Amino acid sequence: MATTILVVEDDAAIRDMLCFSLRHAGFVYEPVADAEQGLQWLGQSKPDLILLDWMLPGIDGIEFIRRLRSNEYIADIPVIMLTAKGESDDLVKGFSVGADDYVNKPFSPPELIARIKALLRRCKPDDSASASGQQLSFAGLDLDTQSHRVTIDGKRIDLGPTEFRLLHFFMKTPERAYSRGQVLDQVWGDTVYIEERTVDVHIRRLRKALEPTGHDRLVQTVRGVGYRFAED
Amino acid sequence: MATTILVVEDDAAIRDMLCFSLRHAGFVYEPVADAEQGLQWLGQSKPDLILLDWMLPGIDGIEFIRRLRSNEYIADIPVIMLTAKGESDDLVKGFSVGADDYVNKPFSPPELIARIKALLRRCKPDDSASASGQQLSFAGLDLDTQSHRVTIDGKRIDLGPTEFRLLHFFMKTPERAYSRGQVLDQVWGDTVYIEERTVDVHIRRLRKALEPTGHDRLVQTVRGVGYRFAED
DNA sequence: ATTAGCTGTTACAAAAATGTAACAATTAAT
DNA sequence: ATTAATTGTTACATTTTTGTAACAGCTAAT
Secondary structure: OOOEEEEEOOOHHHHHHHHHHHHHOOOEEEEEOOHHHHHHHHOOOOOOEEEEEOOOOOOOHHHHHHHHHHOHHHOOOOEEEEEEOOOHHHHHHHHHHOOOEEEEEOOOHHHHHHHHHHHHHHHOOOHHHHOOOOEEEEOOEEEEOOOOEEEEOOEEEOOOHHHHHHHHHHHHOOOOEEEHHHHHHHHHOOOOOOOOHHHHHHHHHHHHHHHHHOHHHHEEEEOOOEEEEOOO | OOOEEEEEOOOHHHHHHHHHHHHHOOOEEEEEOOHHHHHHHHOOOOOOEEEEEOOOOOOOHHHHHHHHHHOHHHOOOOEEEEEEOOOHHHHHHHHHHOOOEEEEEOOOHHHHHHHHHHHHHHHOOOHHHHHOOOEEEEOOEEEEOOOOEEEEOOEEEOOOHHHHHHHHHHHHOOOOEEEHHHHHHHHHOOOOOOOOHHHHHHHHHHHHHHHHHOHHHHEEEEOOOEEEEOOO
């Protein structure tokens, strides 16, 4: 869950300073000297945020953002641009192209870090918020995304975060079988690589939590394929 | 439930930038290039807030607000004015005419969004809170916003300002889980950038204050998500 | 100027959750 | 029936998350 930040800055001194601050704040970073290298790196990795100097040799900030936003896969990465003072015209341009925030040079490291954290918080998908309060029900089992609670005939069930997401996923489409790979994609997301067998373990944990009321039978094994949520 | 914002700005670049930010923040917006168009649009629709550039061709900001305030039906719409630096004289004028807040150009989108949210919060007293009066009750716990007091079974509880706001926030929507980011947005509002962990600390302080009567159990942690106010 | 209260941040300990490996049990095919 | 593949179960080390206390800065009142 390490947060990675791409740093695009041609001035080596400033770049080093940025990296120092980022490292100190516990971020993982990737420093590059120009937009071209930045775009190239973006072809392989997806950072959580981009620090972008405005004045760059070759491809400049505007063009960089433009290309970034036009690539579906990485278009949603928030960008903070670094500007020298007296560039307020470019500032407006920058925002209209799609920068999310800016920091004036010279800036204090604490301020920069604060801006980064704030922007990350603002942009990261809030599952409880976006899920705008859904109530899923199946076979006497209720899952409420607002309160983040699961009840069986009114009785509360305790689930760990992953078990909750797992049940949520299955309850959205009962009767349908999923492979372990599909479950990993949907429930774990595009995090690091995880063993497929891990799904089995969490299925087990989910079943155990549902066991007291006998509802564990709803989580069914589809041999050679994966799992399914349904009534027998 | 969608919040609509009228944008009155003649510079197309800035206007685009404003719209981009607003869309990004989940607002519905209506961009117009001058005051006349703005007033015309106001004849048909009533936005929740108006972003108003100060320097406009034709009817200027002052006159715009004047006309706005003189029309009973739309007089109560909050206005944020956008000013270039060195217009502090106009600033005074602006407030005396009836602007509610101002933002200096150039400004960062997060700042603007924060100001907008703050103003909306200030002007549109949050739903159930003051609508139903100023009395919130849950599980023997009473919170009175008028007297700014909290009592448990008639016994008074001492809370610091932030603890009070925190409890107030949670009591408005019991049973619902919030992420730390959401809590920060709602309870701290527009203030500067604050660590998410700070929420934990204040949760702790609130719990401690409620501890003597055992009501601290109402403040529940939802592991991996955030917090919730509810009975077990 | 001094003080007391409030607040945000940080460090560290405790608790919970997670991924993985190992092994047992079950199933399906030969 | 034997075997190989698949799945269930458990234990355990690691990582992540949370609770708590301590600290320093700030504010408002005296």
